[in-house]
Amino acid sequence: MFGYYFDLALRSFRRNRVLTALMVLAIALGIGASMTTLTVFHVLSGDPIPHKSGQLFAVQLDPQSMDGYTPGEEPDDQVTRYDAEQLLREAKGDRQVLMTGGGVAVQPDKQGLAPFALDARYASADFFPMFDMKFLAGNGWSKAQDDAHDRVTVITRKLAEKLFGSVQVVGKTLRMDDNDFRIVGVMEDYRPKPKFYDLNSDRYGEAEQIYLPFTTSRDLKMGRNGSMNCWDDGKDEDDPEGETGVSAPCTWMQYWVQLDTPEKADAYKRYLSNYSDQQRQSGRFQRPTNVRLRSVMEWLDFKRVVPGDVRLQVWLAFGFLAVCLLNTVGLLLAKFLRRSSEIGVRRALGASRRAIFAQCLVEAGTVGLAGGVLGLGLAMLGLWAVRQQPVGYADLAHLDPAMFLMTFALAILASVLAGLVPAWHACQVTPAVQLKSQ
Structure with missing residues (x-):
């Protein structure tokens, strides 16, 4: 009919x-x-990493002074370098990564290709397996290379083809900021929608094409970008690295942790509370314990990404x-x-x-x-x-x-x-x- x-x-x-x-x-x-x-x-x-967005969590602490404090307010979106490095050393998650954005000047050997600037990401070794980067050649660097401050780098397919005309470039040298780096991996072009792991820059734009160990970037005092929030004016002058130093009262780093079960997530939040209590007892933290642990989709909702x-x-x-x-x-x-x-x-x-x-x-x-x-x-x-x-x-x-x-x-x-x-x-x-x- x-x-x-x-x-x-x-x-x-x-x-x-x-x-x-x-x-x-x-x-x-x-x-x-x-x-x-x-x-x-x-x-x-949309969910930028749907197969594991419930296992990846953004960490928030509240290390600021009591100036301007309002009970119940949200802690800062980012963490200090001291806290990021301390949490990384204690390694209470299944995986964990500290990171920040940066900018480098690439000095290619290719004939006719002039030097150019690119955004970079300075991160610890777990960055690649945590966010499921797909490698076309080689791999990311290891924790041992992090600890050794090795001058290694991972680049994307787009950059490898631009500089060398091929993705088979593992072991070759790439010169950036007047320093030589050994390429250890070439990954598929990466563009999560949005760039959930760092919402301080263009949220839906292209991801970085160069990745470096955070430790190496600090050794070489490479340029960084992204937002920074400092308090206690003058205290960062005590650190030889200024506002990016370990002891500087500034939040400017992103810290993510992978927790594979809800039970581990609950335990990690308790760990963060205990860590905050310890830092307050030592005199670093002044405000009452105020920590957050948000999954990817909770983080995007909190940040009002749309x-x-x-x-x-x-x-x-x-x-x-x-x-x-x-x-x-x-x-x-x-x-x-x-x-x-x-x-x-x-x-x-x-x-x-x-x-x-x-x-x-x-x-x-x-x-x-x-x-x-x-x-x-x-x-x-x-x-x-x-x-x-x-x-x-x-x-x-x-x-x-x-x-x-x-x-x-x-x-x-x-x-x-x-x-x-x-x-x-x-x-x-x-x-x-x-x-x-x-």
Whole structure:
């Protein structure tokens, strides 16, 4: 029967082309607007490392002075170098990593390639296995190399091909900031969406192409970037490295820990509380114990990674879709009631109200299918417009297979919902009244 109703729907479209075109356009406009904004929201709010996001945790401590203290406020997003290195030494997690952003000047040997600057990441050895980096050649450095302050580096495929024309470059030398580093690994280009492990820079932009041991970066006093929060003015001057020194009262490093079970996560949070208590007893911490341990998705929610204007646009787009559906309801109602005589004849010939209701819903769904096709084109046009905007996530605005299917599902569902009331009115037509009026 579905095929028969579908054929009737197509015949009805040909008889009422203008009315059908208005309904299809109304559905298409609503679908195009809503799928454009929903796709952007889907890209920005996704899980950047879904297979283990529940096992990776951002660590927060509260080492600041009592100046400006408000009970119950959140601790700083980052940790001091002293705390990061101490937690790393104690190694209470399954894996743990300290890190910060940096910038280096690459001095290539390749003929005709001038020196250029790149963002880098200074990290400890567990960075690569914790975040599941995929290596094309070699591997990351080891903890022993961390401890030995070795001058080693890991680079991405993109940089390896730019500098050497190949990814088989393990063992070769790369010169940066007038120092030679031995390449120990080449990894696949890495771009989590967002860059959850460090949200201080462009959250949806390209990830770093160069990775160095943190210990080595400090030995060579390499440039760093990212936010820094200092207190107790003047105390950092006591450290020979200034505000990046071990004893400086400044938070500027990210610290992540991998905990493979909920029980380990609970135990680690207790460990952080005990650590905070010990630091307060020693005089380093002044504020009451205030620690946080957030998983990846909890961290992204806490940091409000999805821009507020994107959330607002989603609500506005679905509001617009609702308006379009109300218009479609009115148009379908007008169309079905104009066919009251036809429906009356079908009822007189034995068609049940259920059959009339089903026929009308199939016709409404067919309108939605046509609206979905046109709406898909409008959504693609809308996403193209998003990609022209000067925002970090612009180039990520593409329709993936899931959102492609959702476009048609939403269009058909919306049109069927819009057709419920008109279909109900249509199936209430009384055959005798309609036949008497002919």
